Structure formats: structure tokens, C-alpha cells
Amino acid sequence: MRRGAGVTGRALAASQVSASYGSQRVLDRVDLHIAAGETVGLSGPSGSGKSTLARLLALLHRPDSGHVSLDGTAVTGTRHQVPVAMRTRVAILFQSPRAATDPRLTLADIIAEPLRATGTPPEQARERTAELADTVGLTTDLLTRRPHAVSDGQLQRACLARSLVHRPAYLLCDEATAMLDASTQAHVAAVIGEYQRRHSAGVLVISHDAALLARWADRVVDLS
Template sequence: MSEAGLRAHAVSVRYGRHLVLDRVDLHVAPGETVGLRGPSGSGKSTLARVLALLHTPDVGRVSVDGVPVTGSRHRVPVAVRTRVAILFQSPRAATDPRLSLADIVAEPLRATGVPESSARTRARELADLVGLTPDLLTRRPHAVSDGQLQRACLARALAHEPRYLLCDEATAMLDASTQAHVAQVVGEHQRRTGAGVLVVSHDDALLARLASRVVDLAATVPA
């Protein structure tokens, strides 16, 4: 397979006896913004985690630019897993409360063996990109707002300049100005790199504004 794109191929996921995803296909092409919607329980976040290579499907598989992926997380080669990044809805659930914002941003760089001096420099560049001032970088999550922490999570997601960026209700908990800034930074990343973007949201107006096409998971909810 040589076709570019991030793909879920007939993916099924169970949690115990509960079938969350049933033979779902999804494709995000480079440069494309795809919307993903569906009612609660339709498996939107689970599909996002599968595509982010954080969860191995029970059936089916994921491919990244034609490369089939087996396993998840650190079992996926660095060259493949760094092509995909995800931004979650809750920044507090997605960060270690013991880390400073600077360390949160630098986390994926250190995890892939980037030298410490280079990781620190890159983290400062990313923090500036998302609008975090230097005084915020020494603070831990409890000492910053949800919006500031989500900016740090966005900077972390962009650390390896991902080819595919997945946004799972990423602006739902933010005020309007921070929502707009996050959307602007994601859009600039996409224009500069040609990244594919998946936007998971309940907000039809947001999806209509951002996505070139929308996939509805409602039809895949098991009866």
C-alpha cells in the first residue's frame, strides 16, 4: 500500500462485552480537515485514540502513509508514531501534575532521545508559538488556567511537527479567545506543513466551519 494518509481499516474495539466500534473505516489525507461527529457512546474518542496509535483495535488495523501499524504507543517505531499527535479535551487529564509546563512541552522530545539542550530550546520555541509567556513555563498545572494548560498541550502535540493532528473536542472547555487561538495555531501548522487534521466535535457549526467533509459515527453504533 502506497497511498498517503492516516487510515482506520475496518476497526472494531470492545471494552469487555461492549462493542464500541464496529468495522469502522476512516481516512484523513495530508492537507485535509475531516470532521468526526456522533452521539455519546458512538466511539468518537475511542476511534481518535486508535488513530493516534494509543490503543490497539481488537479487529482491523491502522496505517500511516501506507505503513501498516501493529501494536500501540512505544511498540510503534518512532519514525511512525511521531507522524501522529493528539490534543485531548481535558488538558488536566492529559498532563502529569508534577511537571512544569516547560517539561510538559518537552516530554515527547525527551521520549524520543532529543538531546536535552535541543529539547529545551525547541520547547521555548513551541511555547512562544502557542502564546505561552516565559513566566508560565516554570509553573505546574495547578498554577495555570485550563486555557494556558491546553496551550501547553498543543505545543507538546506539535513538538515533532506531526503529519496528522487529531483534535478530540480540544476546544470544548476553553473560552472563546483561547478557542480561536488554538484553531489559528492548528490552521497555521496545517498550512505550513500540509498536515491532515481530524476534528472530533459535537458542535455542528464548528465542523461546518473547519472541515472539508464530516464523518458521522451515529450509523455505526451497535443496536
């Protein structure tokens, strides 16, 4: 079933954002909005600024111009400059789980990272970690292992659990299934879909796979 955009008026939006790396402009006055409950696909060739736009929306970087707003409130800072209650409403799931995790941590520690960062009591953090490990299909024995001792698919499941740990209102998936086998891709997509249905979350799916976007997204934005 297609979900209607803008029903509740809540949205994560980039308005006329521009961004550069050095002297190279990668985004030039781009608009994008993700309504609550909506899945937006984002396509475009390599170098078109898809990942940069995701990082702006995730409040990890500030645009050169334009602004990002969250449920109608303009966001002026990035990372820890943004109040906890606001920044935890947006989560991002990256393409490479090995680049996105600390190899010294166990999978349980990886999942619980955002909880520790926001001062969640240890017992509550353990309960939430166990709950999400079950949701993404990680067995108890896997939680004690470090990244080198698990597969890419298992590590990406831990990263997915980590991204959901604060129950975000918006989830940004930056080629998040590109490195996974077909069965793990399907499982990750199913977990995200169920989370979205339960929480009316907005989801951004970045992919080069037109067939995947056609199946998953309510609409597709092309940055070509």
C-alpha cells in the same frame, strides 16, 4: 479554501476497525481516512466511539479487528511497540488538559515530554520548547509554573505545543476546544490551521459542535 483529499496519496487510515470495552462493542467495522493536508470532522452522540477511534488512529490502542495504516504501511503494534519514526508522525490533543498532564511538571517540562522520551539532546529540547511556547502564546514566566498555577486555557496551549513538538504529519483533536473560552478556542484553532498550512498536516477534529465542524472541516463523518 477547501483542501483536496488524497492529492499526495499520504493518509492516516482506519480500515474496517472494530473495538470493544468489555462485552460492549463501541466500533463495528468502521472506515475513516485523513489525507495529508485535509481536515476531517468527526461527529456522533456520546458513546458512539469517537474517542476510541481517535485512540486507535493515535496508535494508543489496537483494534479488535481491522487495522490502522500510516501512509500506506499497516501498523501492527501500539505505543512503544511502534518505531519512533512512525509513532511520532501522529499526535493527539485531548479534551481535558488536566487529565492529560502530570501535575508535578512545569509547563516547559510538559511541552518537552515527547522530546525527552525520544532522547532529544537537552539544548535542542530547550530551543524547541521555547519556539513552541511562543507559537502557542505562552510567556516565559508561565513556563516555570505547574498546572495548578495556570488556567485551563493556558494548560491546553501547553498541551497543544507538546502535541506539535515532533512536527507530526497528523494531528487528532478530541474535543480539544470544548473546555475553552471563545478567545482561546479561536487561538488554538488558528495555531492548528497555521501548522497545517505550513506542514500539509492531516487534522481530525472531533466535536459535538456542528457549527464548528462546518467552519473547520473539509468533510464530516458521522458515527451515529
